[in-house]
Amino acid sequence: MNGRPAPAGRRLAAAAVTTTALASVVFTAVPANAASGLGYDATGDKGSLNNIAQVVGAQAAYAAGYTGKGVGVALIDTGVSPVPGLTSGNVVNGPDLSFDSQDPSTAHVDGFGHGTHLASIIAGRDVAGTPASYLDPSRYTGVAPDANLVNVKVGASNGDVDVSQVIAAIDWVVQHRKDEALNIRVINLSYGTDSVQSSMVDPLAYAVENAWRNGIVVVAAGGNEGDTTTNLANPASDPHVLAVGAMDSAGTDSTTDDTVPSWSTDGTDQRHVDLTAPGVSVLGLRVPGGTADSEHPQARVGDRFARASGTSMAAAVVSGEAALLFQAKPDLTPDQVKQILTGSANGLNNVSTLLEGAGTTDLRKALKAVPKTVVDPAPWGTGTGSLEAARGNFHVVVGDATTGETTLSGEVDVFGQAWDAGTWAKLSKDRKAWHDGDWRGATLTAKGWKDVGGGRKAWVTASWSTPGTAVADGDWSARMWRDGTWSARMWRDSMWSARMWRGGFTSAGWF
Template structure:
């Protein structure tokens, strides 16, 4: 159909304001100005950008040219080598468990309270965990006697624990690396130990932008640790490359039932203290009352049995509207919490910026509350943007294919989503329980403490929940 009268399909130049990087290593502000002028010509923009108030450059770019100039600038390397800090009104372009752990105050909690997660076991319901990754070796995160026999693969139905320690996708390994494990004690006395950390840069030449440019960056091996590095993990593999939504949901429910069975068989002391679920699906209002789906009810049941369940809120907060109905086609939307995040007893986690949450607020993609039946959600927010964690499965294959010089088996990659935010909360609670063990088996009390001690980002309740998880304050909350 023809576009509405007066609407153009041409990508016309629009006024933009480029904020320069004040720390640009290529010659400070003068160098940044020269670099932007060079990039301006490279992307075929018309005219010349004008310096405004010393730190900005104004001109006109098409939407495609904005994307291209950002991509070209980021290809220059690490942050200090980029001339562009931000293009208004476009989103900020920059970079990271080595950075986000400080945001939830995991490091101060370790120094002050020895909150390392020792003695706590957390299950990760996901695509499996790569048991060969160095992140999980030094502290026996997956092969400690307390968990070695508990791993299960619900895709194949195998009871062989080794089958759950294979991750063809990489999502589960990335999530697990945020919760626990780390490199701090890996090859401690080897002066040659190193890790390869890879950032993702947008590739405008790829179909749908789904093949990002991978760029290595420097990283401190000592900081590549989970939020609760000494906690032990149980891999409950429920996702693979195949299977429809119904099959995947059934597997998740089977995994949750398995946790209940394991703890019931253990007697008075549970073997699994918490569960992370960084997966879900859009709330299906035509099928169930909100929070009453079989999966939500199984989550509630597990919590009532004494297990903390942390769930990602979902990445449905930024939606697309039918273009024939409105001139504005993409916007943030309320009532977008995914199942099982709608479960009343779950701790549902939204996403915020990894190291500047007060400034940048809630991630544009993070699902918003309230629930479809009017209950407040999410419960908390945690860092979920460009989080660096262990690379496995397809993530690792992408890195290997790039053939970076000095490639190491300890490979890390960044990823974004509430899937990355939820394990920050899981790790924080595991660390908390390792210190405040009287709260083991009391998930409602744990939820109350973490919500009451959260730091407000001064955003609305439907966006931030109770606020940003704060491990230090939680440890000091009665």
């Protein structure tokens, strides 16, 4: 299955790439320095998480005893693989709603590499430690190393994903935010589409607004389109999220030499990114043999890491910061988190507000801020718009030139069901879109959590079963699971494409 504008060229999203809209990323080769034992210079490399934690003030949070403990961050992405750095007990597998879910060997794990990279930025750690221990540069430490990282997989091993899968994932997080003491307060969504309708009616925008109203901060990558468009990706374009752009810290604590890379998406006076965070040459964990790792070996640093750039990475940094802030101030509302982070940000020199928003996050100041009562004047959406319009130019396709291709389009979701926007919007608002393992009547997962050993639990996968009456040509649901029919085109030029793992970016919906 591949994502593509029908009927012509296909595009993806990532950390400098875009699919149905995951943020684009660029991977860049840089000589490794093994002095730290990590394969790079943890104190001198601007892309090291040690350096990034210092730049944004996360180390000040560790010194004050805050590590994200007790706060859940839902990562809606391409999965999380159990590579060293993500196996110390703070990663929980939620549902797998990706095309990989139907094969037990690929369920939950990240065959592409985007989700694992972001997971390590948010909450990576080799072993659990004391807050003070995370100040040690020789340790691999994500921004919020003790946060609960909830893996909600929607992207397949080639990055393919439809907007309806992302909407289903958001609905699941909202309904299960308090399960198993997960306390999900943050969603990281490094994904986006070029929706052709207003966020006032767009269903993806409505889904994130519903999460926001239920106490969850949605951190959305702004996109990696540079000045080729003035519109942020959907749902970053919605005013009720925390939209993040990328900045280049130049590897110093000072803001005087910070810049915004040319590929971080411009905004408009009406809607631009809310703030920026480090998103250039970020060192995160790689998935050996994964799609990104195999196609971009130049991005590898040492044995465990890969270097990538994009608003995806910047969003992951801010998701970790939000978890630290929630631990310190658990009664904050999403609007207050947004107000505190933007109000304490540091503006950059000679950078337009359209590129940087309020500036770059600074937890040193954010942790000292006194929360204010916030009433967001922006109107709320209805979710009653078109699912097809929410896809914009990004469509998943099954089949090939030999078997024939079928494009998913129109008012039908990826599970083969007709889309009734009004009915779904009411269910979503009432937190009833999911019932046990069914989403809008389609069986997508088993009914709940299962003990998988070692004191860990995971949400059980299941064979997808749909009412089966929705696809007009009768072909989509019958063909979507045929072996060997998914292509890798979705992770291409906008947000999550091949340039993420270079020095550039890519697109396919993932940023």
